[in-house]
Amino acid sequence: MPELKKYCSEHGYEEFTPQGQHKETSWLATMRAAKNLLEIEPETLPNTYLKYYLMGDETVEHENPNYTRANEIMDRREKDTFEECERIATSGTSKGTWFAPSxxxxxxxxxxxxxxxxxxxxxxxxxxxxxxxxxxxxxxxxxxxxxxxxxxxxxISIGKIPTFQKGLMEQQVASEKLAVEGFIENSYQKLWQSLAMNKTVPSVKVAKLILDDLIEANKDFWPNLK
Known part of the structure; x- marks a missing residue:
């Protein structure tokens, strides 16, 4: 564990192998962010998802709304996978494929x-x-x-968890519970509270803007909110 922490503190989780599956720019940035996350909580190796909860400003700062991570996946990983599947289907053999179990x-x-x-x-x-x-x-x-x-x-019994991790988890659970209650009760208020509680949303004002956009985008599927 000390060796892993030392490596993470210097490089994050970036892969340095030719066969490393993560080659999209945004994902490489996420893997490198483990270095910064370790500074926040140095006792445990960080989950990279924490980047979106704890480093929101830095994450959004470099994002391109017109070319998202979904676009990166479609242009490389999805394209490569579909082309290789087509090659295997056409040739009738998977011999020589670059596919490998993960x-x-x-x-x-x-x-x-x-x-x-x-x-x-x-x-x-x-x-x-x-x-x-x-x-x-x-x-x-x-x-x-x-x-x-x-x-x-x-x-397996975990026992008690530290205050930092417990606080993050409780806030996210509260956000998810409010989302479910809001949907069941057709409650605009609870769905707004749900988004406001989510660590990826910076303020109640932004939460309301997101909710109003979500309502418009999902009007054919969502209930009418009160």
Missing amino acids: EHSRFIVELACALAFNTKERFLLIVENNGAIENFDPRAMVEIPCIVGKDSVEP
Whole structure:
């Protein structure tokens, strides 16, 4: 762990291998941001998603609204994948392909094996907290280590978590609960509160502007809000 922290403090999570899958400019910036995130909370290796919660100004500053990360994916990763699939289908063989299993595909296969063959391996799963994190909402869904077998998923007790992480999690859970309640109750107020509570939204004024835009964009799908 000290070696990993030292590396992260100098480079973030940037990959330096020819086969590294993350080549989009925005994603490389996200991986490098781990260096700055480690300064905020040096006791744990940071999740890169925290960039959007804790470094909002820096993130938005470099974004191009006319060419988003979705455009980057479509122009490279999606294009490369579709072209390779077409080549394999046309040639009738995957020999020589650049496709390779990743941690995500291995995770799915190993999880299926644990369920089928009762291997009792440990996986990170999203489950109801129910006391696994002692000082957190028992009904909140949390991503924690679990032992998986044929007939059961057993969450591993985490104990208490530090104030910094707990505060971030409680704010996000509150935002998500308000979003659900707002939709069920057709409540404009609760959906506005939900966005205002979200760490990616800088102010209640911006939250209202976002909500009004979302209402217009989703008017064929959303209920009429009161």
